[in-house]
Amino acid sequence: MKKILIALALFTTTFTMARTPVRSTIDERVELFSIIFRLAGNPEYNMKFAKHYIADINAHFAPYKNEPVISFAKELATEKNMGFSKVMFLAVHLKKSKNGFAMIPEQNSNLIGKWDPADAEKFVGLVNSFYRRSGFNLFFRAHKKRYTQATKDFDQSIDGFDQQWYLNYYGDHQVDYRVAIGLGNGGANYGPSVTPIGSKRRVYAIMGSWTFAADGTPIFARETYLSYLIHEFNHSFVDHILEQSPKIDSMLIASGEILLAARRKEMKLEGYEDWHSLINESLVRASVVRYMIDHKQSQKEINNEIAKQREKGFTWMEDLVQLLGEYETSRVDYPTFERFYPRLTTFFEKTAKNISR
Structure with missing residues (x-):
């Protein structure tokens, strides 16, 4: 009887996970890092699809384009090829701490090979200074309505996305799925992950936004965005094996x-x-x-x-x-x-x- 109950519990859990829809967010860390590297001039963070949103970014952050974190980002991009997914890997390795951010403690960090530890520590310190001086949180909260509409539309477009397939295919059931939409990221998508001590591994699909209506509203067509979502979540199950x-x-x-x-x-x-x-x-x-x-x-x-x-x-x-x-x-x-x-x-x-x- 006990075995039957266990089997039933496993079946129920699997069925629930398969039916649980992915819910997207606009992640403050993702927006913060993408804006910093936009100001630093990285081409992959300077796509101009989100014209209205980018105009808001330029208006708010123009006075802060010479902040130390921007200069350091330029240095990292030039000397250490810092950009693309490496930027987002560090972003998801942070947690909110007072009026800033701190590194999430990990057993085995998958930042190895992407960020030099000393560079990461220095960068996070400069990020926190920029975050406070630029009033980033005020900018973020001012766009809440835009963010809410974007996540609602995105979630509708990917309805039916099969989370359970990844767990069965890779044989790794200890994961927490997270989708973050980078409204200013253009056509770039990323699949970072992080494993906090004592927690499940958080696997991310950081989705760009490259289709917009005339009024600046992002358009998330299922036939366009779903395939990229499928792609990015695969990264979270694949990349760490080789990297570690x-x-x-x-x-x-x-x-x-x-x-x-x-x-x-x-x-x-x-x-x-x-x-x-x-x-x-x-x-x-x-x-x-x-x-x-x-x-x-x-x-x-x-x-x-x-x-x-x-x-x-x-x-x-x-x-x-x-x-x-x-x-x-x-x-x-x-x-x-x-x-x-x-x-x-x-x-x-x-x-x-x-x-x-």
Whole structure:
């Protein structure tokens, strides 16, 4: 009887999680960091789709464009290639502390390889000064109505998004899903994560906004935004495996460098200039196709997605999708994605040899 009750409880929990919709937010940390790097001049944080919102940003923050944190952000961008997802990784590693922010204590930080600890500490100190001096919270609260409407519209557009698929596919059930909309982030989307001590790992999809009505209202078409949401959440389950394992890193570095050299032009167009990004993006994009297959999308849609990824430089996409199909049907041997990684390293080694020929 006890086993039956346990099984029933597990079924109920799984069913509830599958039916629980994702609720988006406008995250103050995301807006703060994106505005700082906008003022610093990073191109990926200077897209101009949200014209009305950007006008408000410029009007409020123009007097603070020479603040020390802006100068330091410029220095980091120039000297350490700071930008894109690295910015958002630090943002989600912060928690509100009085009238500012502090680092979230972690057991194993996935900031390693993205931020030098001394740089991160200095940057957060300067962020707090900027936050107070610029009256950032006043700006944030003044746009509450705009933010509320954006999250409502976004949530309606992604209704039916399947959270449970990720838990089953990756074998990692200890996660807390979070969606943050970056209204000024343009067409850039990011998938950072953070694991506070004593808490579930928080997996984020930080979604950009690149379609707007004439009155400045963001438009979130399901056929446009849902695929990007699926993509970004995959990052939160994939990236940390390579980033936190020196053994896997050493096994993949040779093949990763070969593939990057062969596809450097295409990868640069996508914003990927290191082999870690190439490997992680390969796995994420192939897993998006697996999501499509598992959710019974048409063969035409699946073929189009594979073709699109091949055009972007991931010419091994079809073979990788097939290999991940073997992973899905061998879960007794590979209960988690991480356990399957030796097969993946072999795949990339073989692909690198073929591309060298």
